[in-house]
Amino acid sequence: MSVHANLRGTGSDRSGRRRTGEVWLIGAGPGAADLLTLRAVRLIQRAEVIVYDHLADADCLDFAGPGAELICVGKRAGCHSTSQAAINAVLLARAKAGQCVVRLKGGDPGIFGRAGEEIEHLAQHGIRVGIVPGVTAALGCAAALGIPLTHRGIVRSLHLVTGHCRSGEALDLDWPRLADPAGTTALYMGRHNLSLLAARLIEAGLPARTPAVAVENGTLPSERRIFASIARLPQAVRTQAGNGPLLVIVGDVVALAPDWTTGRLVDLALAQHSSA
């Protein structure tokens, strides 16, 4: 955990009485700072303490007031990862001290963001918690690709799933439901289990040629898109992806992307490579 400034935050009102603190769980969106909501910006400007994770783009912090204390609890950009218990403790301590605390998380705080654990912990201690939604990675990446995630009369459901499981645990998803071609699946944290995920979907009946895309660093200038059929995507990701956050979208809507033709070319190239 690293602290950048500590200039303000007495937790007292003008008459010297102790204020009750508050915590705001705010979605920073998938990266690009201009995807923050106006409500998020207003609260970031007002915050006395901002506890942020590594997915929040640094530009989002430009809205912080000059005296705000910035506490990094993420894994990148020189920060060390901080345990959930330590994050809970810092949020509680600052709120109890009467400060206005912003907990800034990538995407939406309620989508694979461990918001529930923070809310429960703070509620147990009587601290008020507000939530400000953010653009979750699936929505940000789909918009960047220029595709809808549902399509009238063709794609009627959207599944947000995690490809991450605790070590030793099986990836236990509802494969028949996810294999229904009338749905779109957005896979978070799926890089390491991508081969398994693709194999399970195909076993469950999803056609192997179903269009898929992996978007890395979606909405940022460093964004990278890897298109291929679901059968070929794991190999394409292994050879083409870097180390940034990666979201996979699987479903017929991917073929609506103006760049989808590159998916067919990647498939062709990989097919030739494996038969050579």
Ligand SMILES: C[S@@+](CC[C@H](N)C(=O)[O-])C[C@H]1O[C@@H](n2cnc3c(N)ncnc32)[C@H](O)[C@@H]1O
């Ligand atoms: C711990 S989850 C947090 C999700 C976040 N709360 C949200 O709503 O987007 C982290 C995963 O989100 C996805 N992700 C977040 N930001 C992304 C981005 N800019 N581009 C691609 N994937 C992203 C990746 O799958 C990453 O492994």
